[in-house]
Amino acid sequence: MPTKLYNEPSPLETKVLSKRFGLENSHILDVYLANDGFKAFLKAHQMTPAQIIDEVKASALRGRGGAGFPTGLKWSFVPRTSPKPKYIVINADESEPGTCKDRLLMEYDPYQMIEGILIAGLAMDSHKGYLYIRGEYRYLIDHMDRVIAEAYARGYLGKNIAGTGFDFDLYTHSGAGAYECGEETALLDSLEGKRGIPRMKPPFPAVAGAWASPTLLNNVETFSAIPPIIRDGGAAFAALGTPKNGGTRLLCISGHVNKPGVYELPLGYPMLKAIYEVAGGIPGGKKLKAVVPGGSSCPLLKADECDIPMDYDTLAKIGSMLGSGGMVVLDETTDMVKFALRIMRFYAHESCGWCIPCREGTTWLKKILTRFDEGGGRHDDVALLGELSKNMLGRTFCALGDAAAMPTISIVDKFAEDFEKRLMVAV
Amino acid sequence: MTFSAQLEERFAKILASYPEGRRRSAVVPLLIYAQDETGAVTPELIAEVAKRCEVAPLQVDEVVGYYSMLHRKPQGKYHVQVCTNISCMLVGGTELYEHAMKKLGIGHKQVTSDGQFSLEEVECMGACSWAPAVEINYDFHHYVTPEKLDQLIDAVRKHS
Numbered sequence: 001m002p003t004k005l006y007n008e009p010s011p012l013e014t015k016v017l018s019k020r021f022g023l024e025n026s027h028i029l030d031v032y033l034a035n036d037g038f039k040a041f042l043k044a045h046q047m048t049p050a051q052i053i054d055e056v057k058a059s060a061l062r063g064r065g066g067a068g069f070p071t072g073l074k075w076s077f078v079p080r081t082s083p084k085p086k087y088i089v090i091n092a093d094e095s096e097p098g099t100c101k102d103r104l105l106m107e108y109d110p111y112q113m114i115e116g117i118l119i120a121g122l123a124m125d126s127h128k129g130y131l132y133i134r135g136e137y138r139y140l141i142d143h144m145d146r147v148i149a150e151a152y153a154r155g156y157l158g159k160n161i162a163g164t165g166f167d168f169d170l171y172t173h174s175g176a177g178a179y180e181c182g183e184e185t186a187l188l189d190s191l192e193g194k195r196g197i198p199r200m201k202p203p204f205p206a207v208a209g210a211w212a213s214p215t216l217l218n219n220v221e222t223f224s225a226i227p228p229i230i231r232d233g234g235a236a237f238a239a240l241g242t243p244k245n246g247g248t249r250l251l252c253i254s255g256h257v258n259k260p261g262v263y264e265l266p267l268g269y270p271m272l273k274a275i276y277e278v279a280g281g282i283p284g285g286k287k288l289k290a291v292v293p294g295g296s297s298c299p300l301l302k303a304d305e306c307d308i309p310m311d312y313d314t315l316a317k318i319g320s321m322l323g324s325g326g327m328v329v330l331d332e333t334t335d336m337v338k339f340a341l342r343i344m345r346f347y348a349h350e351s352c353g354w355c356i357p358c359r360e361g362t363t364w365l366k367k368i369l370t371r372f373d374e375g376g377g378r379h380d381d382v383a384l385l386g387e388l389s390k391n392m393l394g395r396t397f398c399a400l401g402d403a404a405a406m407p408t409i410s411i412v413d414k415f416a417e418d419f420e421k422r423l424m425v426a427v
Numbered sequence: 428m429t430f431s432a433q434l435e436e437r438f439a440k441i442l443a444s445y446p447e448g449r450r451r452s453a454v455v456p457l458l459i460y461a462q463d464e465t466g467a468v469t470p471e472l473i474a475e476v477a478k479r480c481e482v483a484p485l486q487v488d489e490v491v492g493y494y495s496m497l498h499r500k501p502q503g504k505y506h507v508q509v510c511t512n513i514s515c516m517l518v519g520g521t522e523l524y525e526h527a528m529k530k531l532g533i534g535h536k537q538v539t540s541d542g543q544f545s546l547e548e549v550e551c552m553g554a555c556s557w558a559p560a561v562e563i564n565y566d567f568h569h570y571v572t573p574e575k576l577d578q579l580i581d582a583v584r585k586h587s
Contacts, residue, residue: 006557006569085446097512097551128446135459135496136552138565171444174456177496179550193454193480195493211449254514254555261556296513296551326555328514342516346550352493 006104007261010278014240016248017224018264021108027147029154032111038162040230044119045164047230049080052123056226058234060246065091065182065219066295066324067399068312075216077206078124084213088120088129089191089205092220093175093182095134096295097346098326101250101262102220106133106140109224110147111156114170116226118161121168124216128169132187135176144172179350183398184217186352197354198398221250221325241267245311249325253279256286256331268309275306275329286331290415294323296343297403299410300330320410336418340385340411341369347404358401361392365408377423386412428475430464442479450480454487458497466501495550503538503545505583507531508562511548514555519572523559524548526573530580543587544580 005022009015020026020035029037044052057072078086090113094102105113117129133141148170151157159167173191175181181190185199188210209215225247229237238246245267251274254260258280265274271291275281282288288303293310299320308314315322330339348362365388372381389405389412396402412419430438437460438453445452457476458468465472468491477484491497509515509524528534531544538545554560557569561576568579 094553095551098514098555099551100553100555100557103553130444134553135494136549136562136565139567169444171441173444173452174459176455176459176494178494190455191452192449193451193482193486193490195490211446252556254558255517260518260558292513326514328517328555330517334517339513339516342511342513346512349550 007259010259010261010263012273012278013264014248014266015264016228016237016240017105017112017221018109018250020112021104026108027110027143029111029150029156032109036227036231037111038115038156040227041115041118041122042162042164044122044230045166047122049123049125052119052230055230055234056123059225059229059237060234060241060244061222061225061229061237062245062312063219064221064225064249064325066096066297066321068322071218071222071225074206074218075120075123077204078126078214078216079207080123080125082214085128086124086126086214086216087210088117088124088126089184089187089210089215089217090117090129090131090220090223091182091184091187091217092131092133092137092140093187094137094220094324095179095182096297096324096326097343098252098254098292098295098328099324100252100254101325103137103140104250104262105220105224106137106144110144111151112227113220113224114147114151114157116223117170118166118168119226119230120216120218120223122166124214126216127167129171130191130210131170131172132181132191133172133174134181135174138174141172141174148172178352179346180352180398180400183400186398187217188215195352197352198400200397242309242311244313251278251310252326253329254326255292255329256282256334257329258283265310268311268314271306271308271310271327274310274327279329282329282331286333288329289332289334290330290336292326292328292330292407293320295326296328296346296407297321297399298323299406300414302414335422336411336415337369337373337422340408341366341373343407344369344404347400351400351404355396355398355401357392357395358404361388361401362404364388365404372419372422377419379423381423382412382416382419428465428471430461434460434464438479451482451486452480454480454482454490455494458487458491459494462497468497468499501538501542504543504587505563505580506545506547507580508547508549508552510550510552510554510558510560510562512551514551515559518558520559523561523571523573523576527561527576530577543584 061071062068181196186196190196348366392405
């Protein structure tokens with residue numbers, strides 16, 4: 001199924017997770033086996049669960065879905081000795097605007113992800129996994145169903161995997177269009193056949209997740225990073241990045257760049273180098289105006305804030321987030337009112353309606369931004385937008401309310417002059 | 428209700444994939460796969476899915492309104508979805524959507540009078556680095572220009 005790559009790779013990449021991308025038939029088991037496939041699983045089978053988790057901790061891998069929580073720590077929260085069945089749920093609901101990497105990991109190297117899931121299974125004593133894929137990725141659900149069927153037929157899923165005596169079943173589960181279901185507890189409700197509404201935490205999914213059983217939830221890319229970590233050692237993976245920010249990640253660069261694409265770069269990679277060298281700079285020699293560093297939920301950075309290494313801690317220090325790896329580049333011509341409005345239309349559409357500050361907040365922010373964009377802006381609107389957004393922060397069950405508020409706060413704070421200009425025109 | 432043998436096979440597999448007593452989990456997958464054959468989520472389909480998943484019809488009905496890909500009225504044979512979210516918007520997604528409206532003569536969530544096409548302005552579909560993106564039914568198209576969209580629509584029109 002995989003045909004050609006969607007974008008040319010860059011010579012500046014550090015290819016660990018994507019090293020098989022571009023190989024002919026890279027999604028087929030024999031190609032995977034001929035290129036280090038399942039070495040890590042066999043090695044992990046010789047390790048104790050504690051050793052596996054320690055190796056993941058040593059890698060300094062942090063969740064690639066967006067929150068950046070240390071993966072090894074998350075794994076250690078699942079009570080291995082619980083008498084209940086333990087489940088592994090793979091979040092392939094990739095929906096954060098700007099993010100398009102999990103598609104590639106499943107399309108070009110599905111076995112790498114499967115091997116990572118199996119290693120997690122060994123560590124948790126889990127024998128069942130559910131791959132929750134967004135409904136829009138139907139071609140990938142069909143693709144994964146074929147890959148899973150091949151894996152069963154060849155003894156890499158099901159009973160006695162690769163002769164180790166370890167059993168594991170993996171199933172695909174289709175979503176049907178809901179950004180909210182990327183949030184892990186809403187995803188679990190969706191998996192259980194309900195509307196995707198976030199749950200109160202605690203209990204956390206590690207203790208009571210799918211069907212009230214202990215559940216490990218990780219992103220596609222997080223699982224895909226596990227085989228290289230176990231195969232070459234956690235320390236080797238960690239060394240690719242910066243302290244507490246191990247390894248590489250697939251950065252999705254989009255917007256105003258000459259060579260948009262998904263590129264694998266080490267954590268701590270300079271943001272300006274990613275924009276100007278990896279992605280070929282801004283078309284027409286235009287100036288950089290702003291960057292969305294990791295998906296639309298992240299506070300925007302002004303051009304003069306972008307001379308930084310891209311790691312979780314640096315981004316947090318300057319009040320933003322590394323997020324899901326969706327970096328959107330905005331040139332000097334971008335109308336920030338329209339940009340803020342488009343973001344808010346998205347969140348208002350996707351708010352599940354469970355929490356009033358999010359449901360009402362996104363709706364009113366959208367109304368005010370729409371009025372502003374249509375020429376009806378008022379002098380106190382910038383302050384109103386900021387105040388409304390700040391009242392949403394931290395007042396909802398899940399992070400969608402914050403995700404809508406944070407970029408808005410950053411835009412009205414950092415680009416107030418764009419609003420002023422539109423106000424002048426309107427008057 | 429009866430479905431194609433292929434779909435029945437898929438349903439059997441799906442219903443067997445969840446733990447004992449958790450057939451409700453199959454509600455969303457059954458609805459979305461069935462909808463492709465029935466054209467829409469009809470009251471009959473809701474009743475059928477409820478029966479197969481061993482839940483009340485209301486428990487199926489309430490999820491239909493939640494998920495944007497589930498719809499109670501038939502869409503066009505070819506459902507054209509144009510993304511205008513931020514990555515697409517920055518490189519012509521909005522103009523592409525306006526072009527699609529003109530080309531098809533319909534607006535958001537409308538269907539052409541011959542039932543061939545429907546149009547939807549959609550949220551991020553995960554093609555940001557190859558924008559602007561369009562999905563026609565389940566086929567992704569990247570780097571779409573107005574000219575390329577015309578070609579795609581004309582090719583489909585000739586085909587049908």
